[in-house]
Amino acid sequence: MFGDHIIFGTLLAGSLCLHLVSTDTCPAGAMPGLPGIPGFPGRDGRDGVKGEKGNPGIPIKPYEVIKKGEKGEPGIKGRPGKRGHNGEDGIRGPLGPPGEPGDPGNSEGSSSPLQSAFSVSRATRSLPEPNAVIRFSTIITNVNGHFNATLGKFICKIPGTYYFVFHASSKEKNLCVILMHDDKKIVNFCDHMQRNSQQVSSGGLAVYLKENEKVWLVTNSYNGLFAEGRKADSVFSGFLIHAH
Structure with missing residues (x-):
């Protein structure tokens, strides 16, 4: 308000001066008015446009050159990554050189004495005697003659492991076939028949056999073993698996 009074006084004095000039009574050297009060600070202007990139800086001392730091210690080994896909097969390489000659082969061939095998068949419709050796009259195979047809028994001449097997036809009667080893029953195979069946x-x-041990077949009261020409056969076979 004080400022308003000063401005008003100044304007009033000026008006009086002008009036005196018009009447030729205003003094020639009038006193200037008082300075006005400073105005309030203005608001900041808008940001200017970004300037161009400056030149690289220089070292503190002109003669010093920026040096590269020393190599750091290796970091800790990371965990293995996942297994990648298999690559394509490469080109097949050339053939290698021939190998060294092998050891000589076993001279035991087809003419070796360490052979033993037989197959015999029963060619009769007559039933075998109960609890007696089953007789096989027809010799199919008898390598080295180790099956004795007269006794109906196989006699071991080569100690070792043998395999024995029989195929027996039966008709309208039960059948039990017993494999004997030196008067000891090893196993008993029985087949119970129904009426009018075949x-x-x-x-x-x-079986492991020592030299001169014997193997043969017997029946008991179930002795329905028979042969009927081409319609049925009963066969007993054995052969050496491994000599000891």
């Missing part, structure tokens, strides 16, 4: 039974097992 079938074939079989059995086999491996």
Whole structure:
């Protein structure tokens, strides 16, 4: 308000001066008015446009050159990554050189004495005697003659492991076939028949034999073993698996 009074006084004095000039009574050297009060600060202007990139700085001392730091210590080994896909097969390489000659082969061929095998068949409709050796009259195979047809028994001449098997036809009567080893029963195969039926039974097992030990077949009261020409056969076989 004080400022308003000063401005008003100044304007009033000026008006009086002008009036005196018009009447030629205003003094020639009038006194200037008082300075006005400073105005309030203005608001900041808008940001200017970004300037161009400056030149690189220089070292503190002109003669010093920026040096590269020393290599740091290796970091800790990371975990293995996932297994990648298999690559394509490469080109097949050239053939290698021939290998060294092998050891000589075993001279035991087809003419070796360490062979033993037989197959015999029963060519009769007559039933075998109960609890007696089953006789096989027809010799099919008898390598080195180790099956004695007269006794109906196989006699071991080569100690080792043998495999024995039989195929027996039976008709309208039960059948039990017992494999004997030096008067000891090893195994008993039985087949119980129905009336007016006919079938074939079989059995086999491996046996270790010493020299001159014997193997044969017997029946008991179930002795329905028979042969009927081409319609049915009963066969007993054995062969050496491994000599000891």
